[in-house]
Amino acid sequence: MNADVKKIVEAVEGSQELFKHSLPMIASENVTSPLVRQVLSSDLGHRYAEGQVGHRFYQGCSFVDVIEGKAVELAKDLFKAPHVNVQPISGVNCNIAAFFALADPGDKLVALAVPSGGHISHAKFSAAGIRGLKVYTHPFDNATMNIDTDLMIKNIRKVKPKVVMFGASLFLFPHPVKEAREVCDEVGASIIYDGAHVLGLIAGGEFQDPLREGVDVLTGSTHKTFPGPQGGIIMCQKKYADLIDEAVFPGTVSNFHLHHKAGLAITLAEMKKYGKAYARQIVKNSQALGAYMDELGFNVLCKDQGYTKSHQIAVDVSKIGGGSVLAKKLEQANIITNKNLFPWDHVNGTDDPSGLRLGTQELTRIGMKEREMREVAKLIKRVAIDKEKPEKVKKDVVQLKSQYQTVQYCFDGEGAYEFLLGRDR
Numbered sequence: 001m002n003a004d005v006k007k008i009v010e011a012v013e014g015s016q017e018l019f020k021h022s023l024p025m026i027a028s029e030n031v032t033s034p035l036v037r038q039v040l041s042s043d044l045g046h047r048y049a050e051g052q053v054g055h056r057f058y059q060g061c062s063f064v065d066v067i068e069g070k071a072v073e074l075a076k077d078l079f080k081a082p083h084v085n086v087q088p089i090s091g092v093n094c095n096i097a098a099f100f101a102l103a104d105p106g107d108k109l110v111a112l113a114v115p116s117g118g119h120i121s122h123a124k125f126s127a128a129g130i131r132g133l134k135v136y137t138h139p140f141d142n143a144t145m146n147i148d149t150d151l152m153i154k155n156i157r158k159v160k161p162k163v164v165m166f167g168a169s170l171f172l173f174p175h176p177v178k179e180a181r182e183v184c185d186e187v188g189a190s191i192i193y194d195g196a197h198v199l200g201l202i203a204g205g206e207f208q209d210p211l212r213e214g215v216d217v218l219t220g221s222t223h224k225t226f227p228g229p230q231g232g233i234i235m236c237q238k239k240y241a242d243l244i245d246e247a248v249f250p251g252t253v254s255n256f257h258l259h260h261k262a263g264l265a266i267t268l269a270e271m272k273k274y275g276k277a278y279a280r281q282i283v284k285n286s287q288a289l290g291a292y293m294d295e296l297g298f299n300v301l302c303k304d305q306g307y308t309k310s311h312q313i314a315v316d317v318s319k320i321g322g323g324s325v326l327a328k329k330l331e332q333a334n335i336i337t338n339k340n341l342f343p344w345d346h347v348n349g350t351d352d353p354s355g356l357r358l359g360t361q362e363l364t365r366i367g368m369k370e371r372e373m374r375e376v377a378k379l380i381k382r383v384a385i386d387k388e389k390p391e392k393v394k395k396d397v398v399q400l401k402s403q404y405q406t407v408q409y410c411f412d413g414e415g416a417y418e419f420l421l422g423r424d425r
């Protein structure tokens with residue numbers, strides 16, 4: 001094998017092995033089913049299908065029409081969505097398209113600030129700024145880790161934005177969407193809900209139901225709690241259908257990664273059948289993990305609210321080493337997490353985020369339940385509080401993980417972490 005290629009293939013195998021033997025707890029990741037991984041390596045990954053189902057610019061798209069048609073049909077059904085566009089290739093792509101559809105340069109946007117959990121694409125230095133939007137932030141209540149509803153209403157009335165955005169990357173509790181609808185109508189604002197993180201929970205009937213609570217446009221990533229291939233999806237009320245479709249194509253998408261959309265369609269079918277049980281278990285696991293970690297001496301945020309209603313918990317680790325150091329130590333023990341800014345960090349002027357954000361969606365997807373969350377909490381404690389050598393804890397992490405190698409909540413749950421190429425070699 002060519003030396004460069006060998007190095008690359010070995011790194012791919014290395015990454016595969018790492019995740020096979022670790023506890024993946026990054027809240028924005030997941031594993032797809034083996035069937036989805038197979039279609040991801042199909043010929044669709046070499047093709048183009050610009051345009052809409054039945055109206056393509058190139059020939060050879062009859063099968064893609066079936067796939068995209070099925071994806072749209074399944075998504076409409078699963079999310080009870082009046083209109084669906086599956087062509088965006090990522091969550092940020094969805095947000096850019098939504099900004100193009102709903103606002104013009106110079107218009108005002110109200111969104112969450114990044115330290116309060118907002119995503120970079122809502123900020124003036126990123127997608128919102130590129131669209132030329134003037135960005136204002138939602139008033140945030142640090143105690144409840146949520147938007148302050150009364151101040152939010154006053155703020156919207158004062159700012160009179162064109163668009164109000166909900167959704168976040170650090171996202172523990174449902175946002176006050178219903179509560180915003182009336183004042184948005186009063187000032188003529190439309191509402192975008194960025195469901196990148198919680199799309200799988202929404203699909204399973206957990207968390208909140210943005211389209212029923214009054215949002216105009218729902219954007220999302222298809223690979224976080226929604227356990228599909230990396231990609232994006234936009235849903236909206238009927239009156240925004242044409243604006244959204246044009247903002248996607250020709251606005252901000254050409255190739256839409258057809259193999260990923262075949263995988264998306266299959267995952268939508270999986271979620272239609274298994275989504276309720278999967279989403280319910282995710283939330284139960286997060287709440288259990290929060291309670292066990294609290295019991296073991298961690299400062300888990302929002303105890304009085306039951307820690308979380310999502311796939312995430314947030315742990316303040318500022319007194320036990322800080323987010324940066326601890327996330328690296330946990331990595332040495334094969335527990336993969338990320339440091340996370342908390343709203344008060346920038347006020348205190350620290351560079352080191354106080355938080356760890358832990359997600360349970362992937363552990364749930366491979367079959368872990370509350371009992372396993374207790375084990376996970378103990379393993380994290382041994383590194384973070386007992387200061388045991390991470391290499392020693394790693395042995396027990398590998399041992400625990402060896403029993404969870406199969407994707408659940410799908411039609412063909414074998415090998416969650418097998419390298420398909422590795423099978424034939």
Ligand SMILES: *Cc1c(COP(=O)(O)O)cnc(C)c1O
Pocket residue numbers: 028089090091092093118119121167168169194196197220221222231232
């Ligand atoms: C992850 C995330 C995105 C970006 O999604 P990509 O699919 O990575 O582009 C957008 N919004 C929020 C709130 C996110 O957390």
